[in-house]
Amino acid sequence: MKRILLIIAAVLVSAAAFSQETIRHPWYGAKVAFMGDSITDPGSVPEKHDWTGKSDSHYWGWLQEWLDIKPFVYGVSGRTWEDVPNQARQLKDEHGDDFDAITIFLGTNDFANDVPIGEWYETKPEETTATLGYPATKFLRMKRTPCMDNKTLKGRINIAVSTLKSMFPEKQIVILTPIHRGFSTFGPQNIQPEESFPNRLGYYFSEYADVVKEAGNVWGIPVIDLNSLSGLNPMVEEQVVYFSNPETDKLHPNGKGHERIARTLMYQLLTLPCRF
Numbered sequence: 001m002k003r004i005l006l007i008i009a010a011v012l013v014s015a016a017a018f019s020q021e022t023i024r025h026p027w028y029g030a031k032v033a034f035m036g037d038s039i040t041d042p043g044s045v046p047e048k049h050d051w052t053g054k055s056d057s058h059y060w061g062w063l064q065e066w067l068d069i070k071p072f073v074y075g076v077s078g079r080t081w082e083d084v085p086n087q088a089r090q091l092k093d094e095h096g097d098d099f100d101a102i103t104i105f106l107g108t109n110d111f112a113n114d115v116p117i118g119e120w121y122e123t124k125p126e127e128t129t130a131t132l133g134y135p136a137t138k139f140l141r142m143k144r145t146p147c148m149d150n151k152t153l154k155g156r157i158n159i160a161v162s163t164l165k166s167m168f169p170e171k172q173i174v175i176l177t178p179i180h181r182g183f184s185t186f187g188p189q190n191i192q193p194e195e196s197f198p199n200r201l202g203y204y205f206s207e208y209a210d211v212v213k214e215a216g217n218v219w220g221i222p223v224i225d226l227n228s229l230s231g232l233n234p235m236v237e238e239q240v241v242y243f244s245n246p247e248t249d250k251l252h253p254n255g256k257g258h259e260r261i262a263r264t265l266m267y268q269l270l271t272l273p274c275r276f
Helices: 002-022 059-067 081-095 108-112 153-167 205-219 237-242 255-269
Strands: 031-036 070-073 101-105 121-130 137-146 172-176 243-245 249-253
Touching: 031 059, 031 081, 059 070, 059 255, 070 081, 081 153, 101 153, 108 205, 153 172, 153 205, 172 205, 237 243, 237 255, 249 255
Parallel strands: 031 070, 031 101, 101 172
Antiparallel strands: 121 137, 243 249
């Protein structure tokens, strides 16, 4: 029995050593375009707090450090899903197809700017042919097509993803849901209530996060639900240590918050291919 146990232990040790030598993160060394708003914007440096002991790197900066990713960053403060085609064109102009994947981290400003949610599809009658065991027959049926209304959130997402899939049909595209948001004030003309309150249209923030999740099934695209998986929620007072300022900015993650986002992404991206 002792000999058998020793053999099993040796096999397990060998298997562990083999896995450490062969498993490599699929996004290691990748060239990744990061689209988004102020949380992604390289000009919006995450605030560093002395008590956290964390750096002021963005989430994509942490991924660069851990996975040797080469980041192409196009996030701009204040932008909504409407800006994705602009960021996509800039990516195309600067890098062509010489990159591996795209992430999109947007939605919180669509809520703050009172963008209507809208509809995913428009429907109209159209003639089609069906057989299924019967003689070929023409039918008039209601056909749905993606709504391309840039005045609504669903329309903007449709335009954005359609643009990306057309411009970069062979690239991996991953959507990141917006994270929870608390009270923030950036001046007398820019005071944003916490997510417990709806916007002027009567929609709660969670409804916008849910729409971003739905986009995955609408377009066949991976969605990483940072709204839940990151664990960040400034509505919990003890978690404001992850945000820029406990009094004036519980919207933007600080360096510690960005590191937590990055760590979540590193493990979630482990389940997704980067190159095809």
